[in-house]
Every structure is written in C-alpha cells, then in structure tokens.
Amino acid sequence: MDKKILLKVRNLTRVFGSKKKRVVAVKNVSFDIYENEIISIVGESGSGKTTTARMMLNLLKPTEGTIEIEGEDISNFRGKKKREYWRKVQGIFQDPFASFNQFFTVRKVLDDSFKLFDVQPSKEEKDKRIRKVLEYVNMRYEEVAEKYPFELSGGQRQRIMIARIFLIEPKLLIADEPTSMIDAVLRSSILELLLSLREREKSSIVFITHDLGLAYYVSDRILIMHNGELVEQGSADDIITNPQHPYTKKLIQDVPTLHQEWAL
Amino acid sequence: MSGKKLLEVKDLYTYYQTRLGEKIKAVNGVSFELKEGEILGIAGESGCGKSTLGISISGLFPPPLKYGKGSVKLGDVELTNINHSKLRKEILGKKISFIPQSAMNALNPTLKVKRFIVDLVKEHEPNLSEDEIIKRAAERFESLSLPKRVLDAYALELSGGMKQRTIVVISTMMNPEVVIADEPTSALDVSSQKIVIKLIRQLFEEKIIKSVIFITHDLPILRHIATKIAVMYAGEFVEVGTMEQVIFDPVHPYSNALMNSIIVPEKGIKGKKLPSIPGAPPDPRLEIQGCRFADRCPLADDECRKAPIEMREAKGRLVRCIKV
Numbered sequence: 001m002d003k004k005i006l007l008k009v010r011n012l013t014r015v016f017g018s019k020k021k022r023v024v025a026v027k028n029v030s031f032d033i034y035e036n037e038i039i040s041i042v043g044e045s046g047s048g049k050t051t052t053a054r055m056m057l058n059l060l061k062p063t064e065g066t067i068e069i070e071g072e073d074i075s076n077f078r079g080k081k082k083r084e085y086w087r088k089v090q091g092i093f094q095d096p097f098a099s100f101n102q103f104f105t106v107r108k109v110l111d112d113s114f115k116l117f118d119v120q121p122s123k124e125e126k127d128k129r130i131r132k133v134l135e136y137v138n139m140r141y142e143e144v145a146e147k148y149p150f151e152l153s154g155g156q157r158q159r160i161m162i163a164r165i166f167l168i169e170p171k172l173l174i175a176d177e178p179t180s181m182i183d184a185v186l187r188s189s190i191l192e193l194l195l196s197l198r199e200r201e202k203s204s205i206v207f208i209t210h211d212l213g214l215a216y217y218v219s220d221r222i223l224i225m226h227n228g229e230l231v232e233q234g235s236a237d238d239i240i241t242n243p244q245h246p247y248t249k250k251l252i253q254d255v256p257t258l259h260q261e262w263a264l
Numbered sequence: 265m266s267g268k269k270l271l272e273v274k275d276l277y278t279y280y281q282t283r284l285g286e287k288i289k290a291v292n293g294v295s296f297e298l299k300e301g302e303i304l305g306i307a308g309e310s311g312c313g314k315s316t317l318g319i320s321i322s323g324l325f326p327p328p329l330k331y332g333k334g335s336v337k338l339g340d341v342e343l344t345n346i347n348h349s350k351l352r353k354e355i356l357g358k359k360i361s362f363i364p365q366s367a368m369n370a371l372n373p374t375l376k377v378k379r380f381i382v383d384l385v386k387e388h389e390p391n392l393s394e395d396e397i398i399k400r401a402a403e404r405f406e407s408l409s410l411p412k413r414v415l416d417a418y419a420l421e422l423s424g425g426m427k428q429r430t431i432v433v434i435s436t437m438m439n440p441e442v443v444i445a446d447e448p449t450s451a452l453d454v455s456s457q458k459i460v461i462k463l464i465r466q467l468f469e470e471k472i473i474k475s476v477i478f479i480t481h482d483l484p485i486l487r488h489i490a491t492k493i494a495v496m497y498a499g500e501f502v503e504v505g506t507m508e509q510v511i512f513d514p515v516h517p518y519s520n521a522l523m524n525s526i527i528v529p530e531k532g533i534k535g536k537k538l539p540s541i542p543g544a545p546p547d548p549r550l551e552i553q554g555c556r557f558a559d560r561c562p563l564a565d566d567e568c569r570k571a572p573i574e575m576r577e578a579k580g581r582l583v584r585c586i587k588v
C-alpha cells in the first residue's frame with residue numbers, strides 16, 4: 001500500500017481540570033488518517049471523541065502528544081498558517097445549536113466561509129454557490145437565507161453546517177454526529193454527497209458517530225474509543241463482523257435492529 | 265391495553281409569525297389521542313414540524329410561535345388557551361413534561377447541574393427539602409449510569425450524551441403523566457441509548473409516567489419502544505398505525521421511502537443503494553392545494569393535486585393518500 005498519510009496523531013492526551021475535578025478525557029491516542037480515506041470513530045458517551053475532534057481541528061491544545069498534517073506539526077500554526085489549516089481541515093460540530101453565532105443569519109454564516117479562500121469569488125458567484133449548496137441539503141435559499149439559527153429546526157441547522165462544508169470542500173472533514181437530527185431519507189442523500197466529495201476532491205472524512213449502521217455503511221476503517229482510549233481499530237468489515245475487544249463486542253450487541261429483540 | 269385517555273389533540277394548527285413578517289405554517293391539522301400505557305413515536309422529515317408539534321402540545325407558545333386553531337386537551341383541561349402562570353405552576357413538569365431537542369443547550373452553563381435541579385423542583389414542590397431532591401436526582405442519575413460528579417459539574421464540562429441524560433432526569437423528576445421527548449437519544453452511543461430507553465420503560469412500568477410521545481429519527485429505536493407510530497410530512501400526519509404496521513408494512517409512499525432508508529449494521533448493507541426522494545417539501549409559507557407530497561411522489565397524478573387529502577382508513581391504519 002502506497003497510500004499517503006494525511007493526518008498523523010501520536011500519543012494524544014488531554015486532561016481537564018485538576019485535583020478532585022481532574023478528568024483525563026483522552027488518553028495516549030495514536031492513529032493515522034490516509035488520503036482519500038473514510039474512517040469512523042465510535043465510542044461510549046463521554047469517551048473523548050469530541051475532545052479528540054477539537055484537538056484535530058486545532059481548536060484545543062493537547063496536554064501531551066502531537067498532530068501532524070502532511071508531516072508538519074500543527075501546534076505552531078499561527079495567523080496565515082492557521083487559516084490555511086482550516087481551509088484544509090474543517091469540522092461539523094456535534095451540537096448544531098451551539099455551532100454558530102446566534103446573531104448571524106444563515107446567509108452570513110455561509111458567506112463567511114469564503115474568508116478562508118485566498119482568492120475571493122465575485123458576489124454573484126458567491127450567491128450562486130450558496131444557492132447550490134443549500135439545494136444539496138434540500139433547503140431553499142429564499143426560505144432560509146435571512147433566518148437566524150434559532151429560527152430553524154434541529155436538522156435544518158445541521159444541514160447548514162453541511163452546506164458550509166460543500167462550499168469549502170476541505171481536504172479533511174471531521175464530522176461529529178453530522179446527521180443525528182436528520183431523517184433517514186435525507187441522510188442517504190447527504191451521505192451520497194459527502195462520498196462524492198471524496199471522489200471529486202480526494203478528501204478524507206472522519207465520522208464521529210454512535211450510529212454503527214452509518215459507520216459500517218460509509219467507512220473504510222472504524223476506530224473504537226472507550227474511556228479516553230483507543231481500544232480497537234480495523235477495517236469496517238472486521239470491526240462489525242468480527243469484533244475483538246470486549247467493549248466493541250458489547251457495542252455491537254447493543255445495536256437495536258429491526259428483526260431481533262433488543263434485550264433491555 | 266386501552267387505558268384511560270390522557271391527551272387528545274384535535275385538528276391542531278400552529279404557525280410562526282416571523283420578524284420578517286412571514287407566516288410559517290408548521291403544524292397543519294394534526295389529530296390524535298394518547299392513552300395511558302401508550303408510547304407514540306413520531307418520525308418524519310427534518311423540518312416537517314415535529315418539534316413545533318411537541319411544544320404546541322405542551323401549551324406553551326413561546327414567540328414567535330402562535331396558536332392557529334384546534335384543541336389540545338389534557339384530561340379535562342384545554343391547554344391552548346390556559347392562563348400561563350397556571351400552566352407553569354400546575355401543569356408543566358407535573359402533568360406534562362417536554363424534553364426539548366435543544367436539551368443539550370437548555371442547561372444554564374453557569375449553574376451547577378445540582379443547583380438547576382433543586383431550583384426546578386422547588387418551583388413546583390416548595391416543601392421538598394434540598395437533600396430529598398438531591399437524593400431523588402442521584403438515584404435517577406445512577407440508573408442512567410451517570411457519574412455522581414455530574415451533579416457538581418457545570419453544563420459546559422459535560423459531553424453531549426451526559427447533557428442529554430441529565431435533561432432526561434430533570435424532565436422526569438416530577439413524575440409527569442405525559443412525557444414528550446424530542447430526540448432524547450440522538451447524542452448517545454447505543455449502550456447509553458439502551459439505558460435511557462430502559463429507564464423510560466421502567467418509569468413507565470412502575471406507572472411513574474403514564475404515557476410518552478417520542479420524537480425521533482431513529483427508527484430502530486421506535487421499533488423497540490413505540491406502541492404506535494405517526495409519520496409526519498410537511499406539518500401533517502400522513503400515516504398513523506401500530507408500530508408493526510408502520511415499520512414493517514408502511515403504506516404511505518413517504519413512510520415507505522423512510523422505512524427503506526434505515527441502515528443497520530448487518531452484512532450486505534455496505535454497497536446497498538439507498539433510496540432517495542428527489543425535490544424538497546413544499547414551502548411552509550405557501551397555501552397548498554392537494555397532497556403535500558405529490559411533487560415528490562412516484563404515485564401522484566392530477567387527482568392528487570385537486571383538493572386537500574383527508575386521512576382515511578387503509579389496511580387497518582390511518583393514511584393520508586388516495587392512491588394506496
């Protein structure tokens with residue numbers, strides 16, 4: 001395999017608080033993300049997935065460990081370098097209610113993503129693209145452009161975050177529960193669009209999700225986190241059909257399916 | 265198992281009167297009954313009005329949400345025109361409790377979880393001591409596998425799923441008769457989902473709560489918890505039936521597409537082409553003549569667009585379609 005490593009994560013640790021309140025959210029986690037690869041990070045609530053994502057997005061400093069993009073350590077990125085990083089690496093956040101400024105309209109949120117570009121498209125071009133990406137996520141420009149986030153439904157907010165990604169077309173997308181508030185039908189079409197990003201831009205995608213069906217459906221590899229640690233990683237097929245770690249086994253056993261009783 | 269009727273919603277219309285001077289018709293003529301012992305699942309397209317329906321049922325009309333027409337009866341009490349201080353004091357939290365979708369955001373970030381719970385319960389039951397309240401909260405926390413430290417934490421120190429479970433505890437603290445839960449498990453891993461569902465079931469079996477309206481996109485979960493399911497599209501219910509009918513034998517073309525889009529981690533799902541429905545739902549600002557799904561429906565013809573489509577009985581359940 002001569003696949004190129006896009007992001008290299010080594011011995012990542014993050015501690016919050018001290019003394020009685022000390023929480024080791026992420027413990028000595030290492031993994032690689034290859035170019036043009038889709039991986040999913042799955043794990044228990046509170047196992048450190050969002051914290052890991054925030055560090056990968058350079059929004060939170062690790063307590064220990066390093067993250068490299070194409071061989072460069074991201075911890076020293078400032079100013080222009082940081083902007084370039086965010087042009088390449090973008091996130092969709094878990095809580096769409098907190099993700100954007102409550103006082104920015106949908107149009108402004110989308111318009112602002114062009115700030116990451118070196119060359120600014122014309123106003124007409126920007127508008128045209130915004131209309132197009134809203135259409136991708138089944139929304140009408142006329143209906144939502146002037147709305148504030150609190151005037152949208154949960155799934156509509158998530159879809160704005162996703163539309164933003166189609167404007168930026170990052171090299172690496174880190175999507176934290178991106179479709180948890182979207183119905184199954186729309187979810188399929190959004191997944192298809194995200195997968196087309198991989199075809200077109202050779203992008204890599206990290207899905208953070210509790211939805212093992214989704215993880216299995218879209219990913220090449222799956223990583224399992226438990227208590228801040230990475231306990232198992234492997235091909236999607238191996239993890240789902242032949243899990244090794246006891247926690248992974250339990251997780252897969254706990255998935256509600258349509259045709260079997262869910263042992264409550 | 266038909267118990268006492270707890271809630272009756274009749275031809276309910278509600279809308280948002282926005283600051284842009286527009287009228288967004290979010291709930292368009294919804295009717296249903298909820299009896300003791302029932303868990304009604306509501307699923308449907310994103311933006312179709314599920315959360316709005318949930319808030320409207322709880323009788324709160326926070327601006328810009330407005331009551332249009334129809335009725336919501338909780339026992340003998342009409343909630344659409346009840347005095348707000350009475351609603352807050354005697355009904356909300358005690359008789360009917362709404363767990364909002366934005367639950368993760370509903371916690372005040374500058375208050376300790378403990379403080380929040382105590383304040384909330386005291387509002388309804390001023391005689392309960394702080395210790396008793398905390399004890400009750402701690403018990404529920406334990407049954408949801410939430411670490412004790414959460415009681416002493418601030419909301420911003422919690423993960424998404426911890427906040428969600430905290431809200432479940434808070435909303436059921438007063439043992440309400442009707443619990444409306446809007447996506448209570450969307451931020452949870454499957455094992456934690458199971459724990460929440462188990463708690464809801466348990467509160468239910470012990471008759472601490474008497475009925476549940478469960479709004480979610482997670483159809484496999486509804487399969488295991490709902491007794492009835494309503495599928496909503498563009499502000500209307502389009503199919504209402506038993507869990508088995510709606511999940512395994514959907515009749516309405518939208519329900520059908522929805523059930524076909526479920527992905528579960530089973531061999532063979534990888535590479536399966538998922539169905540998609542072209543187009544978007546109708547603009548909620550406009551009046552719509554006939555069937556709201558017609559423009560995206562494989563079965564639709566001119567007849568479907570002529571007049572409003574009423575709910576009718578087909579294959580033992582209610583469906584809003586003249587083609588099936």
Ligand SMILES: Nc1ncnc2c1ncn2[C@@H]1O[C@H](COP(=O)(O)OP(=O)(O)OP(=O)(O)O)[C@@H](O)[C@H]1O
Binds near residue numbers: 452
């Ligand atoms: N800002 C913070 N201050 C203190 N503790 C925090 C902070 N952010 C996260 N934590 C703690 O770190 C741990 C991991 O949280 P994280 O949000 O990464 O979990 P997660 O895997 O994303 O969970 P979920 O699936 O519930 O979203 C939790 O115990 C949480 O309480």
Ligand SMILES: Nc1ncnc2c1ncn2[C@@H]1O[C@H](COP(=O)(O)OP(=O)(O)OP(=O)(O)O)[C@@H](O)[C@H]1O
Binds near residue numbers: 153155181
């Ligand atoms: N405060 C508001 N002002 C104006 N329009 C609103 C407001 N809140 C919601 N809406 C609109 O009302 C419609 C119904 O929204 P609602 O939140 O009820 O949908 P939902 O079915 O819960 O969707 P989701 O599954 O995405 O949570 C949507 O078109 C939405 O944009």
Ligand SMILES: [Mg+2]
Binds near residue numbers: 050051094424425
């Ligand atoms: Mg998280």
Ligand SMILES: [Mg+2]
Binds near residue numbers: 154155315316365446
């Ligand atoms: Mg909603």
